[in-house]
Amino acid sequence: MADDINPSDTGSVSEWQGVVDNPWRRLRQFTDARIGLGRSGVSLPTKELLEFQLAHAQARDAVHMPLDFEALKDGLETLAQQYSTLNPARPIKVQSQADDRMVYLQRPDLGRRVSDASRDMLLQQAEDSSVSEQAFDLAIVIGDGLSATAISENALIFIDALAKTLAQENSSLSLAPIVMAEQARVALGDDIGELLNARAVLVLIGERPGLSSPDSLGLYLTWAPRRGLTDEKRNCISNVRKAGLSHTEAVRKLLYLFNEACRLQSSGVAIKDRSDDDVIENSSQQSSFLINAGSAS
């Protein structure tokens, strides 16, 4: 199709010659941005329009399709059999005070609190485990958040990578039974961590889906979780997904942050994430192709 186009200097043509392709589309080697889409007149070509609609549909589904908690539970139980670093107890399923997705979307405050029934269950769990053990070092909460897709595609892979790393390091970290939370916001982890009497809580949550990343997982670490904490007490690792930050890299960053949190007995703004400092400071790339070869002659 592109080869048939005879470029015109005026743009006004006597005969329709199809879509105008953009030769700079090959710059997509540098970015996932939708550059070089081409045009018909000044409008999007049909193919590009329909691809956009599909991406939006996938992002909408990520928000609205319910997470398959049964499959998640089965996967977690399999991992618990595989790794002694994970707590052998069965995963606990809890619900926030947001009853359904429509309430969840409009009332973030309700998504930050566990339901009364879930609260009772967690208290019971904490009592059971405090009989024989001291407080947990870390509670892990897996919440659907704004993308069930992110959880179903990343949560088990991440837990696997975490458990494996802890095993390799002979870590003595004591993990609470994993909690699976429905209609969850990040701060729901504060309630849960407090009820389980954990020193810190890690929340895995489906991030607000982007058009090109409906599957993005977010990790939030909070030291000394308790109801009413705000975001400056958290450290975030974002964009964990197959085409983003890798699961092993996310584990590396998380353990860096967790060790810092233990050292400082705090999290959030108190910790400076220096795990990436060299990336910016020593970046040799200070310019771009537009300048290296460009001239305005």
Added chain:
Amino acid sequence: MSNMYRYTMGTNTWEFSSLKELMARATPARSGDRLAGVIARSAEERAIAQMCLADVPLKDFLNEALIPYEEDEVTRLIMDDHDAAAFAPISHLTVGDFRNWLLSDYADSDMLTQVRAGITPEMAAAVSKIMRNQDLILVAQKCRVVTAFRSTIGLEKRLSTRLQPNHPTDDMNGIAASILDGLLYGSGDAVLGINPATDNVAQSTRLMKLMDEVISTYEIPTQSCVLTHVTNTMECIENGAPVDLVFQSIGGTEATNSSFGFGLNTLAEAQQMALELQRGTVGNNVMYFETGQGSALSANAHHGLDQQTCEARAYAVARKFDPLLVNTVVGFIGPEYLFDGKEIIRAGLEDHFCGKLLGVPMGCDVCYTNHAEADQNDMDNLLTLLGAAGCSFVMGIPGSDDIMLNYQTTSFHDALYARRVLGLGAAPEFEAWLEKMQIMSDAAHAQLIDALPPAFTQSLQSLPDDGGHSTEKKHG
């Protein structure tokens, strides 16, 4: 001391305990006011509140501060800077009369400019609550707010664009690729503006240098901005970085701005530092602000006000510092503040109207997130309505997809659509550049040239061919 407001209809008397409660109850429905618990409790109460609000004299807004003067520096700014002489022609009006006055042929562009400094944000917010969408468009379209740096923004029949080349890891070539895409679609006359993925001084400086080199190499009549915290930009200036515009997100209450980590004195200092660089050529408006309904509630700093009134108060902050651009990021905040396309469209028109009435160079990030009940059709509607209303600028991004911030805003294509269908041009300096560079043959009619412009062929030829999507090279 706040007054009680009463409205009697038949045998029923409705009561509103304060002006701020009356304002909130009169506000067209939206999820953020419901979340804050300030929304009207019924559709009837909302309609009655609007009738009651229409009877309130404009002078009341000078006597009853919605947030106490002693508690809030934004209130102090609004009250202390109020211009009684400019207010004189409208001082006898009620809110309802003010709507009639604004819509009348008597209130032409010159008259609206004349009274501007006499209008407070609360007056603008109040009258907007009893205006329909077409009223908001018609009056905004009469307001002229012209600003300049290396290009001129806000002239009649113009619609500028911020080229927003964001990249999730701030990759220099990735950003440059989006800049090139935008320029070749005629975007970027308002600003080249990057939201950095890594928000610190070192990264901001790198991005500033990248854009400065592009602007100077290709002699583009536009300006650059890295949307980092104002204190970061001040540090960049101290380090000698090429800063054109100083950015900050602002809100309409002191507590909101404190949560953003700045005060009015910070902005004054930053503006002074940027002015001293004297980098503008056709003007010296050096500030770029972003706002959006819901930010005060989000920071738990709304003092019981409705979100649209808080938003209008942010424009008092903006106009104090003579910005080049102010941008309401209307659909970014999510469905807990603006639930669907209908609420986003209404809010976009309100924000643009209030901004223009108060003399702010108002643009709009016509946008939505994937968890809002909105889609591209809603954005087409809002873009078209804002274009008709004389909006100063909109965003331009490759294919509407911001791969860093994960939301959808207007594309390069969208801006050209709006220019064509509404007969709008780009900034005059930029239009001349587009034709000189052989990007457009007729910039006034958004007529692109099919062939690759010669000035950019060298950059592209020097790149390795990835063997992927490349089409036959075309030489201009």
